[in-house]
Amino acid sequence: MQNDRRFTITALCVIVCGMGCVVLLSRWLDERRPAPDSASAEQLYLNAKTAKRISPGFNALLADWYWLRSLQYVGRKIIDSHATVQLDNLGSLNLKLLAPLLETSTTLDPQFLAPYEYAAVVLSAVDEAAAIRITKKGIAANPHVWRLYHDLGFIYWQRRDFKTASETYGEGAVLPGAPRWMEAMKAQLAVQGGSRNTAREIYERMYQESDDPNLKEIAGRRILQIQSLNERDVIRGILSEYSARAQRCASSWIEVSEALRKARLRLDASGTPLDPADTPYQLSKSGCDVELDPRSQVPPD
Amino acid sequence: MGRISAIARNAFREAVRDRVLYNLVLFVLLLTAGAIYLGDLSGGQERKIIVDLGLSAMLLFGVFISIFVGVGLVYKEIERRTVYSILSKPVGRGEFLLGKYLGLCLTLFVNVAIMGTGVSLALIYVSRGFDPLALQIWPAVLLIYVELTILTSVALLFSSFSSPALSALFTFFVFVIGHSSETLKSLSASMNSVSARWVFAAAYYSFPNLANFSYITPAGHGQTLPVTSIIAATLYALIYISVILSTATLIFSRRNFK
Numbered sequence: 001m002q003n004d005r006r007f008t009i010t011a012l013c014v015i016v017c018g019m020g021c022v023v024l025l026s027r028w029l030d031e032r033r034p035a036p037d038s039a040s041a042e043q044l045y046l047n048a049k050t051a052k053r054i055s056p057g058f059n060a061l062l063a064d065w066y067w068l069r070s071l072q073y074v075g076r077k078i079i080d081s082h083a084t085v086q087l088d089n090l091g092s093l094n095l096k097l098l099a100p101l102l103e104t105s106t107t108l109d110p111q112f113l114a115p116y117e118y119a120a121v122v123l124s125a126v127d128e129a130a131a132i133r134i135t136k137k138g139i140a141a142n143p144h145v146w147r148l149y150h151d152l153g154f155i156y157w158q159r160r161d162f163k164t165a166s167e168t169y170g171e172g173a174v175l176p177g178a179p180r181w182m183e184a185m186k187a188q189l190a191v192q193g194g195s196r197n198t199a200r201e202i203y204e205r206m207y208q209e210s211d212d213p214n215l216k217e218i219a220g221r222r223i224l225q226i227q228s229l230n231e232r233d234v235i236r237g238i239l240s241e242y243s244a245r246a247q248r249c250a251s252s253w254i255e256v257s258e259a260l261r262k263a264r265l266r267l268d269a270s271g272t273p274l275d276p277a278d279t280p281y282q283l284s285k286s287g288c289d290v291e292l293d294p295r296s297q298v299p300p301d
Numbered sequence: 302m303g304r305i306s307a308i309a310r311n312a313f314r315e316a317v318r319d320r321v322l323y324n325l326v327l328f329v330l331l332l333t334a335g336a337i338y339l340g341d342l343s344g345g346q347e348r349k350i351i352v353d354l355g356l357s358a359m360l361l362f363g364v365f366i367s368i369f370v371g372v373g374l375v376y377k378e379i380e381r382r383t384v385y386s387i388l389s390k391p392v393g394r395g396e397f398l399l400g401k402y403l404g405l406c407l408t409l410f411v412n413v414a415i416m417g418t419g420v421s422l423a424l425i426y427v428s429r430g431f432d433p434l435a436l437q438i439w440p441a442v443l444l445i446y447v448e449l450t451i452l453t454s455v456a457l458l459f460s461s462f463s464s465p466a467l468s469a470l471f472t473f474f475v476f477v478i479g480h481s482s483e484t485l486k487s488l489s490a491s492m493n494s495v496s497a498r499w500v501f502a503a504a505y506y507s508f509p510n511l512a513n514f515s516y517i518t519p520a521g522h523g524q525t526l527p528v529t530s531i532i533a534a535t536l537y538a539l540i541y542i543s544v545i546l547s548t549a550t551l552i553f554s555r556r557n558f559k
Contacts, residue, residue, distance in 0.1 A: 056480025057511065060518040061357040064343070064350050071344055111522050114346050211345035 044100050048107035055108070063109030070101040070115065071214075074122065086299055088218045091125050098123055099130035106134060110141035113148070114212060120151035121206070121215050124158055131155050146178035147209060153185070157202060162193025181205060200226045221299050227276040228298045234263050235273060235281065235290040249287030304392050305400045312404020316370055317411075325362045326412055330419045332358045337423055347427050352438055352521040355420030356445065359413060360517070363449040364476055366409060371456025372468035374401045375553070395550040402457055402546060409449050417442040434523050440531055441520035447538045448514035452476055454542045455509070458549040462556065478504075479511035509541050 046054070055062045077093045078085060085093065102115045102123060116138035124131035135152045142148060149172025156165035166189035173182035185205070188198050200223060207219035238259045243249045250256050257271030265273045272280040273290075277297035281290050292298055316322060336354040343350050375398070378384040387397060420442075421435040428434075455475050459468035478485070482505055489501035513534045516526055 053481070053484075056477055057360055057515050057517070058357050060349075060353040060521050063518075064346070064353050067344075067346065068339070068342055068350075071342065109518055109521075111518070111524075112349070114344060118344070213345055215344075 044097065044104065046104070047100075048104040051104050052108050059108045060112075063105045063112050066101050066105035066108065067112065067115055070098060070105065070118065073097055073101060086218065086221070087214055088121055088222075089125050090122060093126075095123075095126045099127050099134070102134055103130075106137060106141075110138070113138070113142070113145065116148055117151050117210060117212065117215060120155050121218060124155045128155065128159060144175055144177075146172040146175045146182060148172070149175070149178075150182065150205065150209065153189070154202060154206070157189065157193065157198070160194065162189050165193065166190040196226050196229060221297070224276040224297065225299045225301075228292065229301070231265060231273070231275065232281070232290050232292075234265065235260065238263060239288055239290065243288055250283065251287055253283060305396050305403065308387075308392070308397060308400025309403035309407060312374065312401045313407045316405060316408040319370070322366065322370075322408065322412065325366060326415050329355070329358045329362055329416045333416075333419045333423045337427055348424060348432065348434055349521045351420065351423050351427060352434065353517060355416070355423065356438065356441055356517040356520060359416040359420070359442070360445050360448070362416075363409060363413060363445060364452060364473075366412060367405070367449050367452040368456050368469050368472045368476075370405055370408070371453045372460040372465045372472065374405060374457060375460045376465045376468075394554045398457065398461070398550055398553055399546060402454060405453050406450050409453065410446060413442060413446045413449070437523050437525050438520045440526045441516040444514040444516050444526075444531065444534060447535055448511055451479075451509050451511070451514075451538050451541055451545075454545040454549070458545050458552070461549045461553040475508060476511065479509045480515065482508055482510045482512060510537075513537055 051062060051066075052059060074087075074090065074093075074095060077090070077095055078087075081093055099119075102119050105115045106112060116135050119131045119134040123134070132152070132155055135148060135155060138145075138148045139152065149168050153165045153168035153172070156162075156168055166186050169182050169189060170186040172178055173186055181201075185198075185201065188201060192198055203219045203222040203226070207216055207223065210216050210219065238256050239250055242256050242259070246255075253260070253267075253270070253272045257267060260267060260271070260273050267273055268280055275281055275292060275296050275298050279293045279296035279298070282293050283289075284291050292300060333351065333355045336351045337347070339350055339354070375384075378387065378401075384397075388394065417439065420438060424432045424435040424438075452472060452475070456468060456472040459471045463471065485501050485505040485508070489498050489505055492498045492501060519526065
């Protein structure tokens, strides 16, 4: 009986001490392990077609896996960059795996719409040709889905090819179930493709239609940015009017608060105009210009 | 009929007593619950991930149950020599095989129903209320079950003349080939030699075309299947299973247990 107890206690000690040693040793080894070679780490072992062939009956699950990997890949790159970057402007992060990951996901499940939208919004800033190729592949596999035409039109709009963007929205507008604004967007792009109004319209539609919270956030921030650009134009007009009248620039917001109020800008209690994210605008040092507060949620220009 | 149902009930009881089944069901339910959290990382694709992961797990673990329990159904009886006492009674060898097969099919039915309910509940939980997808997945669940009944019959066929390890291996190969049958068809069409064309065409029709039951991807998109497709696939399965079980009975009835 006593021997049994001794054996149990000894075994428990060995288990606890052994696990403790394993943890310590693992940490020691992790610290000394050379950093992975980024060139060799960034490879996809399977191309899209092979992945499809070796996943009998599990294509959808594998497509999800590649989709999750795409999101993780972008997230990790953003974290590693230690910089504040916008998700629709990741050209500087060398995201060379993003296109093949999205390609594989959409080959495994051609009806999975989220990767096409991600390609249009995020990949287009990294590899425009790949983004167009993937979105066109989506249209070929889902010719009745108008949202894909919206995605493709967005890519063309971003590259300032307003004619093709207008045509793309036009093609999507005639599909069954397409909302009326697709037709309106076609006309707007043809007439004033580069205007802020068009940009605002496009981002508002993206905000309404997207299921992806990250893409919604991008669209929301871009809407705030456009709204702020419009507000700053108004404020600049008021400041230049003041300086023409007073022969000097404004030294504080109070001096122009009445004009700001008349222009229907939102002001805080001290008469300082607020940006769309509710952060007060800053008067430049010279007093002749308006600037965004660096802490504001509105993306910088 | 009474004899077959008695053997089936017994096979079902035996399978249910096997704790591996409970572990697999529990594992799938945990996996589905995990899918809810995995969905948070999916950029708004929670529902699709739950359906894909849940149904794929259902298929994968269903295949494991079909293969590993299926190949042991007959072998265990021979190994324990209980087959002698059963066959000494007025029970035909065909009735014995059919009873065993139906017993495992019943076990699979219960498993698939529990797993399907788990996926539906996960969808309702994620949607914070009723989600039409929770009902739309059931035709795909039904076809997964039909696919598993085919695999069980194949496992039973192999186990009627081979060892459990080899039977499991062969059945797994049939599962893989059955899902790649399009390749066999295209190989048959692209061959220059007429005999090679015939060989591949024969292989294409001999192996079960499991792509007929593969509707996990459309289910994830909330697409419902045409009723005619479901009926045709089920009919195909019934005919194929009849052929396989007849072959298994032929082999088993000629087997010498001495």
